[in-house]
Amino acid sequence: MRFWDRLAEERIQEAMAQGAFDDLPGAGKPLPEDDLPGVPPELRMAYRILKNAGYVPEEVQLRREIADVHRLLAEGLASESLATDARRRLKLLLQRLGELRGGNLLLQERYLQALAERLGNEGER
Numbered sequence: 454m455r456f457w458d459r460l461a462e463e464r465i466q467e468a469m470a471q472g473a474f475d476d477l478p479g480a481g482k483p484l485p486e487d488d489l490p491g492v493p494p495e496l497r498m499a500y501r502i503l504k505n506a507g508y509v510p511e512e513v514q515l516r517r518e519i520a521d522v523h524r525l526l527a528e529g530l531a532s533e534s535l536a537t538d539a540r541r542r543l544k545l546l547l548q549r550l551g552e553l554r555g556g557n558l559l560l561q562e563r564y565l566q567a568l569a570e571r572l573g574n575e576g577e578r
Contacts, residue, residue: 515550519543 468474489497503510509517522543530536547562 512550512553515546515553519546519550522546 474480489500492500522539525539526536526543530539
């Protein structure tokens with residue numbers, strides 16, 4: 454590994470001596486905020502490569518679909534059968550997301566709803 458580190462450092466030094474980094478966009482400005490704060494540092498490069506290649510992790514895709522179904526249900530659907538199908542789809546998506554995360558999101562969602570209701574009722578007292 455030290456060979457690769459040394460080789461990379463030599464190439465960087467050569468490029469700097471040739472002025473390859475002089476006119477880069479953003480030179481002298483702070484780096485942008487890290488867009489992967491929850492990812493361990495040793496995995497960030499791999500995640501960034503996957504992201505740049507258009508790959509979306511399954512959890513992210515599931516969360517997008519869940520948000521879409523929530524939005525459809527909130528807006529109202531043309532028929533009750535469509536609403537039933539949407540609720541069924543939402544349940545399946547939440548179960549799959551729970552499997553990925555090692556828990557049951559349906560129970561978590563019910564708990565959060567009950568907690569919100571209880572806190573709302575206590576605020577009225």
